[in-house]
Amino acid sequence: MSKSETPVADVPCCPPMATTRVPAASAAALAHAFKALGDPIRLQLMSMIASAEAGEACVCDLTPAFEISGPTISHHLKVLREAGLVDAERRASWVYYRARPGMLQRLATLLTVDEAAHA
Template sequence: MTKTHLELSPVQTVACCSPLTSTPLSSEQAGRIAPLLKALADPVRLRLLSLIAAHEGGEACVCDLNDAFDLSQPTISHHLKQLHEVGLLDRDKRGTWVYYSVRRDALADLATLIGGGL
């Protein structure tokens, strides 16, 4: 089977910075990081990210995630799209299914920003 990659939008890695406690963020850095934090501020999206990261093989299909929520499949897909668009998830279309995986580099940047030195 041939893998097909589907890209919805250009995704920019956060190429982050020093921890908040050592150097103030520039306007540009804050502008790149704020959408990531905003996406994660939603409990459904935060849980989706966690479920995908913890899923066997580090990736999950929408069909693997539906039963974890009392939400419709289109609503779950909307939340996944939001996480993908801000650069927290990668997506891979295989036949009729879309598989998501966490962009660990983006999470590492956020961890460095928030956790460093606190």
């Protein structure tokens, strides 16, 4: 993230883009998260983390699900972390990842379309 970008955690949730224009500051920060999810591997990782039974996933469980190297998985997880989509916690030699529900809710709210309003 460049110095000029607003940290995602500081971006207020905005109304659905189908109802009003997205403010510039929100758009810049949220675009960073959408860009992170624009990669198929990161989208799958995000899905695995968000749907994990205990609410978190160990990198030791994520890595074997892909046919790419551990360092590449680590890079993708770093991108998700920097985009504000996941939190990470080191425990001994493993890192555990948790989805950030607030950020996922911001993205979901932005994409919400009220079918009745547009009918």
